Amino acid sequence: MKLKTILMAGAMSIAATGAWADCAFENYVPLKSLSAGFEAWKAVTDAMAECGNFSASLDQEFREKQPEAFAADPALYQIGGVSNATLVPLLNAGTIRPLDDLVEKYGQDLLPNQLIKVDGKTMAIAMMVNAQHLMYRDDVLAELGIEEPKTYDDVLAAAAKIKEAGVMDYPIGGTFKTGWNLGQEFVNMYLGEGGSFFGDGNMPAINNEQGVAALETLKAMTEYMDPEYLVSDSTYVQQQFQQGKIAMANLWASRAAAMNDEAESQVVGKVTMAAAPMGSAAPATTIWWDGIVLASNMSDEEADAAFRVALEGMDSEMVSANNDVAVWLSPAYSAGALAAGAAASAEAGAKAYPASGPMGIMHTALGNGLADYLTGAKDAQTTLADIEADYITAAKEAGLISN
Amino acid sequence: MNYRTFAAFVGPSVFMMLLFIAFPLISVFKQSFYVTQPIYETVEKETCTPGFLTQTCVTEMVSQPKLDEHGEVITQTQYVGLQSYRNVLEPERAWRAISDGSWHVLSTINFWKALRFTLTFTLITLPLVVGCGLGIAILINNAARSIRGPVIFVSLLPFIITPVIGVLSINWLFRGDGILTAMMEWWLNRDIALFAQAWTIELLMMLYRVWHVAPFAAIVFYAGLQTVNQDSLESAVIDGATRWQRLKYIVIPHLMPLIIFVSMIHLMDSYRVFEEIVGFSSQGYVISLQWLTFDYLTPDQAGNRSISRASANSMLTMIGVVILLILPLRRTWRDHKGGH
Numbered sequence: 001m002k003l004k005t006i007l008m009a010g011a012m013s014i015a016a017t018g019a020w021a022d023c024a025f026e027n028y029v030p031l032k033s034l035s036a037g038f039e040a041w042k043a044v045t046d047a048m049a050e051c052g053n054f055s056a057s058l059d060q061e062f063r064e065k066q067p068e069a070f071a072a073d074p075a076l077y078q079i080g081g082v083s084n085a086t087l088v089p090l091l092n093a094g095t096i097r098p099l100d101d102l103v104e105k106y107g108q109d110l111l112p113n114q115l116i117k118v119d120g121k122t123m124a125i126a127m128m129v130n131a132q133h134l135m136y137r138d139d140v141l142a143e144l145g146i147e148e149p150k151t152y153d154d155v156l157a158a159a160a161k162i163k164e165a166g167v168m169d170y171p172i173g174g175t176f177k178t179g180w181n182l183g184q185e186f187v188n189m190y191l192g193e194g195g196s197f198f199g200d201g202n203m204p205a206i207n208n209e210q211g212v213a214a215l216e217t218l219k220a221m222t223e224y225m226d227p228e229y230l231v232s233d234s235t236y237v238q239q240q241f242q243q244g245k246i247a248m249a250n251l252w253a254s255r256a257a258a259m260n261d262e263a264e265s266q267v268v269g270k271v272t273m274a275a276a277p278m279g280s281a282a283p284a285t286t287i288w289w290d291g292i293v294l295a296s297n298m299s300d301e302e303a304d305a306a307f308r309v310a311l312e313g314m315d316s317e318m319v320s321a322n323n324d325v326a327v328w329l330s331p332a333y334s335a336g337a338l339a340a341g342a343a344a345s346a347e348a349g350a351k352a353y354p355a356s357g358p359m360g361i362m363h364t365a366l367g368n369g370l371a372d373y374l375t376g377a378k379d380a381q382t383t384l385a386d387i388e389a390d391y392i393t394a395a396k397e398a399g400l401i402s403n
Numbered sequence: 404m405n406y407r408t409f410a411a412f413v414g415p416s417v418f419m420m421l422l423f424i425a426f427p428l429i430s431v432f433k434q435s436f437y438v439t440q441p442i443y444e445t446v447e448k449e450t451c452t453p454g455f456l457t458q459t460c461v462t463e464m465v466s467q468p469k470l471d472e473h474g475e476v477i478t479q480t481q482y483v484g485l486q487s488y489r490n491v492l493e494p495e496r497a498w499r500a501i502s503d504g505s506w507h508v509l510s511t512i513n514f515w516k517a518l519r520f521t522l523t524f525t526l527i528t529l530p531l532v533v534g535c536g537l538g539i540a541i542l543i544n545n546a547a548r549s550i551r552g553p554v555i556f557v558s559l560l561p562f563i564i565t566p567v568i569g570v571l572s573i574n575w576l577f578r579g580d581g582i583l584t585a586m587m588e589w590w591l592n593r594d595i596a597l598f599a600q601a602w603t604i605e606l607l608m609m610l611y612r613v614w615h616v617a618p619f620a621a622i623v624f625y626a627g628l629q630t631v632n633q634d635s636l637e638s639a640v641i642d643g644a645t646r647w648q649r650l651k652y653i654v655i656p657h658l659m660p661l662i663i664f665v666s667m668i669h670l671m672d673s674y675r676v677f678e679e680i681v682g683f684s685s686q687g688y689v690i691s692l693q694w695l696t697f698d699y700l701t702p703d704q705a706g707n708r709s710i711s712r713a714s715a716n717s718m719l720t721m722i723g724v725v726i727l728l729i730l731p732l733r734r735t736w737r738d739h740k741g742g743h
Contacts, residue, residue, distance in 0.1 A: 067706050084452060089706030092441075092467055094474045113458055117451040126453045169594075178687035180704075202466060227599030228579060230687035236579075289453050296474070329453055352452045356465055357443075360705025368513075368698070371687035375601075377511050386511070393490050398707045399440030399479075400466055 023051035023312050029305035031055075033292075034062050034069060035081020038254060040128055040290065040326040048079075048313035062086075070095035075295030078306040083290045085355040087116070087124055092357065096123060096293040102307040109315070114329045116291060126291035127314040128326040130254050131350060132175075132188060133276040133285055133341035137247040137267065140167055151278045152217050155248055159224035162247055172221055173237040173249035176229040176374070183367030188250070188286060189214035191351050192279020202358045202400045204391045207384040213280075215373055215380045222374055230371055242266060250276060250285065253342040257324045260338070273341030275348050283345045286353040289329075358400050365391040428721075435487050435714035439480040441468035487715040491695075514716070517692045518723075524609060524691070525673045525727070531613045532669050533662055536620025541650075543621065544628045555622075562618035570682025573611045601688040608679040608689070616672070620665045627661045628654070660738070663731050670727045675720065692720045 030053050035041045037058035045056035059065065062081070067089045069076040075095070082090065090096045098121040103110065107125075116124035134149065141148070141158060144165055149155040155172070162171040175181040190197070195210035222229055226240070238255045240246045242265040258264065259271040276285035292310045294303050316332030327339045335343060365387050373383035395401045443466040451460040468476045493512050500508040509515050539558050546554045561569070576583045577597045588595050597603045631654055639649050655662075677693040680686065686694070699713035 063704065064702055067702075085704035088704070089702075092706070093476055094470050113453045115451070115458075116453070117449070117458075117460070119448050129453055177684060182687075226579070227596040229599075231578065231598050231684045287452070352459060352461075355704070357705045357707065358466065360703035361707050364703040364707075368686070372511050375688065377507070393712075394707065394709055397438055397440065397487075397490070397709050397711055399443055 022047070022317060025051065025308065025312075027051040027053050027305055027309055029053060029302050031079060031302070031306050031309055032077045033057065033079035033081065033310075034059060034066055034077040035079075035292075036060065036062055036083075036290070039257075040254060040322070041081055043318060043322040043325055044081075044127060044313040047315070047318035048309050051309045051312050054309055066090065067093055067095070070295045070297070073297040075297040078295055078298050078302055079310050080293045080295065081290065082124060082293050083130075083288055084353055085288075085360070087293065088355050088357060088360065090293060091118060091123060095296050097296045097303060098123060099125065099294060099307065102294075102303065105304075106308055106311060109311075109331070111329055111331065114291070116289070124291045124293045125310065125314070126289040126329055128254075128290050128328050129342065129346075130252055130288045130290065130327065131276070131285050131342045131345050132184075132250045132252050133283075133345045134274045135241065135249055135251050135256065135259065135271050135341065136274060137244075137270055138272040139270045140171075140247045143167075148272070148274050149248070149277060150275075152221070152284065155277050156220055156224070158248065159221075163224060168245065168247055170224060170226045170245070171247040172224040173232070173240045173246035173251070174221060174225055174229060175232065175234050175237055175249075175251065176218075176222070176225070177233040177236075178230050178371045179367040180363065181233050181367070182230070182370050183363040183365075184286075185218060185250075186214055186366050186370055187353070187363065188276070188284045189217055189279060191286060191354075192276075192282050192284030194279070194281025197354065197362055198358055201402070202395060204362065204388040206362075207381065207388055211384045212380045215370075215383065217279075217284075218370075219374060230374065241271060253327050253339065254325075256338040256341070260324075273338055275341060275344035276350060278348065283348045283350040285345050285350045287342075287346060287350050288353050290326075357398070358395060361394045361398060361400070362391050365394065431714045431717055434710060435718050436482060436484060437480050438483050438487070438711045439478050441476045441478050443467065444469050483711070487711040488719070491712050491715050491719065513690065513695060514692075514719075517690045517695045520605065520689050521674060521676060521691045521693075521723075524605070524612070524676050525670060528609050528612050528616075528673055529666060529669055531609070532616050532620050533665060535613055535617040536665065537624050537655075537658075537662075539617060539621035540624035540628055543625050555625075558621060559618045561614050562616070562622075564615070566615065566678040567682055569615055570611060570678050573607060574683050577607060598683070598685075604683055604685045604688055608676075608683065608685075611679060612673060612676070616669060620669070623661055623665055624658055627658045631657050660735070663735055667728060667731050670731070671724055674724050674727060692716065692723065696720065 032055050033045060033048065034057045035045065037060050041058055045058065048054050049056065057077070063086050066080055066082070066086065070080060070090055071093060080090065080096070100122050103115065103122055103125075110125065114126045115122045116126055134155070136149065140162060144161050144167070146158045146161055147154075149158050159171040162168055174185065176185060190206065190210060193210035193213050195206065195208065195214070197204065197206060199205040226232065226245075234252055234255060237246070237249050237251055238258050241249065241251070241259060244266050253273075256273055260268050262268055276283040278284065294306050294310070298306070314330065316330060319328045319330040319332040323334060324336065324338055327333075327335070327342050369383060369387040369390055372378045372386070373380060378386065392401060445464050445466050447462060448465050449460055449462045451458045471477050491514050493514065496512055497509060497515055500512070510519055543551060543554055543558065575581055578584070584595055584597060597607060635653050636649060639653060644652070675693045676691045677697065680689065680691050680694040690698075696713050696716045699709040699716060702708045
């Protein structure tokens, strides 16, 4: 009896301290979400939690858990956070529901831009976009009289000048960590050169001039990078920037705010966000989006509640409170200097990341195979041929290429 | 002990071993000969993604798995024989590399690259672990009784630390401008990048493994040292044997079964080297067989995994362990037979 009283009192006090303070309605349906764990997701799920009866899992391993959790009946999570790449397995397995009726009912405030449509059906609601773009140290470049680099030739020339002037040993930073990061760097460069990844029947098509050109640019950059580049991920590059060790990097827009974080950064206000350097065809970057999906395996009432809670999570209040955390897709978002790089890249014609089943395998094969070229173990053509062979083996096993 | 009592005692553990060791092993063995894959169809799809002001919509041909009436992905399982093993071993490429005498090319093929590192790692750390273990054991044994407890505790510490944490701390000490690298740079007055080439990473890995495992060897040897025949030692002293001679002719032969035991455990453990690769994120330079299995099992962004190749690779890893263990096992078996 006593325990029950205490629990009741606890519950009441949580309710009284305004758990539902900023939510337009009170949610009585128990809801759970599973998403990636970066800053923007924290802001969004915190805002969702204001509606009550909601718990969020922010999990770096969400990619592995989501397909299984959504395939369960009833689904283990009602709301999922995805990006354009992680949407693919859910879409393929048919475990997420079309949202058109819900959008019609509640989505008056959504921008048409936010509706992710597959075959005419709205399958996800995007909340933010992300892209890698050039960040550079304004003060360092200005002092040496270097203009804003527009292409990778400019970047390399600027790096050579900075090194020569003895300002920094390694002026360029890069997310070259073997695996996903390094694969992504190649994808950026290759799309910038105007290459396409696949031919007919999902056969790989990267062993060509554009592929070699992309590799050569990557290698040229490594000469101005800290020799331990094969272990450097986004966080490491961000820290190198913050500690004033590098002057230029093609880094994620979602990391831009960290440059001006006075608690961590020694270069507050000195980093300029610019468009991603141009390849010969397009900016060498890809546009990503993050957003929410709803599971198929739940009742329509639950879906109704889940959708309203999700919208509450990405409403204008949340966006204005966390304006600099991401490049939000919302009428309330005021694009500041930190978003300039992503916006400029998109304007210059940057492509969306070409997410698909085969691309997932290709990205992994690239991530594992590229290091051999950068360390000098293989030449460019052999590297690309080996990556293609690796891809074909895996794609055959996955059933994407018929034998 | 009559049969019923014996069965009642042994039964549960036999059951557990079947359930948790034998059955998974059989299932992995079977999986390595089959491939399960969804059936794909190619359809034209229009996908819209957000741009900055407008949406960008593209229509393209995409492969998507067929779903049955319950909305489940239709899969088919096919017997592929040794194909998965061939995919892992890449025998044609490996053979071409060997017949060209090009060691360099062979070491760029994943499996052989991993095997090369796994074997070097195992065989180099083995004598070091046994040697250091013996050294620490003798040190403890010679320490005054009053400080023996603390000495044992301190020397056991590395073994208690969770492997991943241990690896990460070594990583952070040496990576980039980590404390120890910075110190070495100051001392040698030159720039040092320990994570920029394979051999330094391998060296750090071995260093870590020896640091981590030697205490285990030490504690086993220390126990063995307590049973050394004191009379033989005393008579050796009287005969004028030096410390080294006593160690070589009395202590080590006495500890031999324990040395073989520790070696076997170490061979098994270090052939499955994994934490070091992940903790040092050394995939670009150095990979191990166990890591390769892990890599095959990790789904990519689109959710594809290579279960069959992972199974084949883990069977190959197991075969490797068995081959490595044959030598010490044969010796024990001979000793055992001779003893009767």
